[in-house]
Amino acid sequence: xxxxxxxxxxxxxxxxxxxxxxxxxxxxxxxxxxxxxxxxxxxxxxxxxxxxxxxxxxxxxxxxxxxxxxxxxxxxxxxxxxxxxxxxxxxxxxxxxxxxxxxxxxxxxxxxxxxxxxxxxxxxxxxxxxxxxxxxxxxxxxxxxxxxxxxxxxxxxxxxxxxxxxxxxxxxxxxxxxxxxxxxxxxxxxxxxxxxxxxxxxxxxxxxxxxxxxxxxxxxxxxxxxxxxxxxxxxxxxxxxxxxxxxxxxxxxxxxxxxxxxxxxxxxxxxxxxxxxxxxxxxxxxxxxxxxxxxxxxxxxxxxxxxxxxxxxxxxxxxxxxxxxxxxxxxxxxxxxxxxxxxxxxxxxxxxxxxxxxxxxxxxxxxxxxxxxxxxxxxxxxxxxxxxxxxxxxxxxxxxxxxxxxxxxxxxxxxxxxxxxxxxxxxxxxxxxxxxxxxxxxxxxxxxxxxxxxxxxxxxxxxxxxx
Amino acid sequence: xxxxxxxxxxxxxxxxxxxxxxxxxxxxxxxxxxxxxxxxxxxxxxxxxxxxxxxxxxxxxxxxxxxxxxxxxxxxxxxxxxxxxxxxxxxxxxxxxxxxxxxxxxxxxxxxxxxxxxxxxxxxxxxxxxxxxxxxxxxxxxxxxxxxxxxxxxxxxxxxxxxxxxxxxxxxxxxxxxxxxxxxxxxxxxxxxxx
Numbered sequence: 067x068x069x070x071x072x073x074x075x076x077x078x079x080x081x082x083x084x085x086x087x088x089x090x091x092x093x094x095x096x097x098x099x100x101x102x103x104x105x106x107x108x109x110x111x112x113x114x115x116x117x118x119x120x121x122x123x124x125x126x127x128x129x130x131x132x133x134x135x136x137x138x139x140x141x142x143x144x145x146x147x148x149x150x151x152x153x154x155x156x157x158x159x160x161x162x163x164x165x166x167x168x169x170x171x172x173x174x175x176x177x178x179x180x181x182x183x184x185x186x187x188x189x190x191x192x193x194x195x196x197x198x199x200x201x202x203x204x205x206x207x208x209x210x211x212x213x214x215x216x217x218x219x220x221x222x223x224x225x226x227x228x229x230x231x232x233x234x235x236x237x238x239x240x241x242x243x244x245x246x247x248x249x250x251x252x253x254x255x256x257x258x259x260x261x262x263x264x265x266x267x268x269x270x271x272x273x274x275x276x277x278x279x280x281x282x283x284x285x286x287x288x289x290x291x292x293x294x295x296x297x298x299x300x301x302x303x304x305x306x307x308x309x310x311x312x313x314x315x316x317x318x319x320x321x322x323x324x325x326x327x328x329x330x331x332x333x334x335x336x337x338x339x340x341x342x343x344x345x346x347x348x349x350x351x352x353x354x355x356x357x358x359x360x361x362x363x364x365x366x367x368x369x370x371x372x373x374x375x376x377x378x379x380x381x382x383x384x385x386x387x388x389x390x391x392x393x394x395x396x397x398x399x400x401x402x403x404x405x406x407x408x409x410x411x412x413x414x415x416x417x418x419x420x421x422x423x424x425x426x427x428x429x430x431x432x433x434x435x436x437x438x439x440x441x442x443x444x445x446x447x448x449x450x451x452x453x454x455x456x457x458x459x460x461x462x463x464x465x466x467x468x469x470x471x472x473x474x475x476x477x478x479x480x481x482x483x484x485x486x487x488x489x490x491x492x493x494x495x496x497x498x499x500x501x502x503x504x505x506x507x508x509x510x511x512x513x514x515x516x517x518x519x520x521x522x523x524x525x526x527x528x529x530x531x532x533x
Numbered sequence: 534x535x536x537x538x539x540x541x542x543x544x545x546x547x548x549x550x551x552x553x554x555x556x557x558x559x560x561x562x563x564x565x566x567x568x569x570x571x572x573x574x575x576x577x578x579x580x581x582x583x584x585x586x587x588x589x590x591x592x593x594x595x596x597x598x599x600x601x602x603x604x605x606x607x608x609x610x611x612x613x614x615x616x617x618x619x620x621x622x623x624x625x626x627x628x629x630x631x632x633x634x635x636x637x638x639x640x641x642x643x644x645x646x647x648x649x650x651x652x653x654x655x656x657x658x659x660x661x662x663x664x665x666x667x668x669x670x671x672x673x674x675x676x677x678x679x680x681x682x683x684x685x686x687x688x689x690x691x692x693x694x695x696x697x698x699x700x701x702x703x704x705x706x707x708x709x710x711x712x713x714x715x716x717x718x719x720x721x722x723x724x725x726x727x728x
Contacts, residue, residue: 077705081679083686112712116680118658119665121570124562124580132558132587139588393621400581 071099076106080113127442134407135400141410313395313453316371316460322382324466327358330381334362334464337377341370343459359467365459374462382466398453405446412439539603547594558587561604564682565611571665571677572615582618586611605691608682612674612692619670664714671695672707679704 072092078084079092096103324330331350338345343366350360366374378384415435534556537545545553565586570579589610590597597606665673674693678684684692690700 074705077708078686078701081686081704083701108712109708112708112715113680115661115715116676116711119571119661119681120658121567122576124566124583128562128566128580128584129555129558132584135584135588136554136591139592395621396618397578397581400584 071102072096073102073105076102076109080106080109131404131407134411135403137410138403138407313393313398313457315392315394315456316368316389317391318371318375318387318389318460318462320375320378320384320388320462320464321386322378322464322466323385323469324382325468327352327360327466327468330466331358331360331362333381334364334378334466337374337381338362338364338366341366341374341377343367343370343374346461357468357470359465361463361465364462364464366462368458368460371460371462378462378464381464394453394457398450398457401446401450401453405443405450408439408443408446412436412443415439540599543594543597543599543603547597554587554591557590561587561607564604565607567681568608568611568677569615571681572674574666578618582611582614585614589614601691602688604684605688608678608684608692609694616670660715664711667714668707668710672703672710675700675703676707676711 072079072095075084075088075092079089084092096106322330327350331348335345335348343364345362346365347363348361350358352358364374375387375389534542534545534552537553537556539557539560542553542557546557562583566579566583569582569586570576573579573582586607590607593610597603665676668676671693675689678689678692679686686697686700686704689695689704690697693700693703695703
């Protein structure tokens with residue numbers, strides 16, 4: 067069947083794709099053919115070597131993202147209703163505001179109270195949250211603080227401070243401004259509108275068993291935020307303004323040969339600035355032979371990309387150009403889809419919050435559900451912004467160097483050679499000018515002597531011939 | 534659900550059993566991701582495509598008919614999505630309009646690894662990855678499906694929508710090209726074994 071070498075069949079043989087008859091023929095041939103046997107051995111080694119190519123595992127959010135995409139797909143088909151108004155309200159331009167603040171409102175009190183340690187619920191709550199792994203030592207301010215934003219839940223403000231001493235809390239318990247200061251210093255991450263409150267602080271002392279059990283009693287009233295029974299304050303995240311249009315990351319690498327490295331460096335910086343870009347990195351150095359070389363990495367607005375590349379031609383001799391582009395539109399779209407899906411989840415949890423009982427443990431549970439969602443929203447937002455930046459500003463890397471033999475030096479050398487030749491010519495002419503008169507004189511004397519000699523000879527011959 | 538075949542799971546999912554889809558994702562998440570990861574240049578893009586595969590499985594669940602293996606169908610979706618993605622990335626950049634040396638129009642493909650990246654990847658896996666990436670797309674896919682997913686030629690033909698003879702040729706050529714590019718490594722291994 068295979069009268070010649072079986073190299074062409076070895077792949078199929080290796081993969082077990084030959085019929086029994088073909089396999090038998092190949093094996094018979096291999097016994098006697100070292101070339102084909104060697105080739106088979108190399109294919110086996112190649113196959114083993116291929117196994118060394120490891121790839122990473124998918125991220126932990128893979129399953130959730132697939133689920134979110136399916137949910138959003140059904141949403142878009144109209145299978146699931148959602149409040150679009152909420153999404154529209156959440157798209158201002160700007161920066162993400164912060165993390166979520168969940169305030170539970172005590173249904174029993176209309177006036178704000180601050181209870182110190184000794185109250186079993188707060189202690190229990192503090193311990194629960196401590197076990198949840200908060201990095202901050204929690205100080206709890208149980209206040210009858212009300213808002214009009216949402217109804218039906220007890221409001222509770224939780225303050226966190228970085229392992230603050232008890233005396234700091236004591237001070238905070240007396241004035242609401244200090245309370246805000248503690249919360250801000252404690253970097254709760256909460257961005258909320260400060261309301262003017264009248265503190266009616268009643269500090270009862272502290273349990274002394276540590277910050278986890280300490281709490282303060284503050285009476286608050288907020289004229290700017292009209293309060294109703296059972297309100298909850300929730301901070302909505304702000305989403306980035308995401309642009310439409312193509313999403314293509316463009317990069318270019320240009321190699322220039324320049325006469326003067328320093329001048330080229332300055333010129334390239336000027337080109338970048340004129341185009342409204344900025345320098346991401348740069349370097350200029352000299353080698354042992356004092357030749358300048360370096361690179362500049364420019365970020366140029368995408369609309370000026372072509373114009374800048376044109377201008378680079380004026381900066382030196384272009385030796386090499388490489389440009390590339392990467393269409394990240396699908397990736398961008400997927401991130402947006404994920405972000406939208408997270409917002410759907412976020413809003414659904416908020417809706418659930420409205421319906422739930424206002425117990426502390428359930429409020430904490432809602433908070434613990436919302437926090438990772440917000441964290442994911444923040445991550446996705448940052449990724450979108452990074453992509454927008456990469457798309458809006460192209461990257462041009464320019465490598466420049468002075469040549470081995472500069473044209474300037476060649477020109478100078480040429481000029482030197484010409485000058486030398488001219489000098490030599492002058493010298494020759496001068497030499498001749500000096501020597502020539504003497505030579506002419508000598509030649510004249512010799513000529514005269516020769517002529518005289520000839521006459522003398524003729525006279526002698528004539529005289530002796532007569533005799 | 535874990536004892537169901539892939540085809541049974543799809544049947545269940547067609548009837549609205551969401552748990553069947555979860556099981557499908559559990560079974561094929563890693564194989565599909567590894568396939569796309571070996572085709573794409575970065576894991577993020579690979580994960581995007583892999584997630585898109587499962588979305589398409591959901592969207593086209595009612596059009597699935599168990600004529601062949603489910604794995605052939607799902608990998609075929611991955612192949613199709615990757616090719617679509619690749620087509621969008623290949624286009625002509627406005628500048629430079631002409632090659633500065635030859636004065637010919639220039640077309641640029643997607644980003645290639647820079648010389649710095651090439652120099653940095655001197656280990657076998659790095660060289661291997663670059664060699665495979667240099668293969669034509671169908672050869673690369675056929676080889677990956679054979680070497681890393683142990684598909685037979687018939688299944689590969691189903692995934693790539695090619696004939697059996699074409700698949701044989703693709704794999705033979707892919708191995709031949711890789712063998713030449715990696716001859717130094719292969720000879721080194723072979724020499725070590727002979728000693």
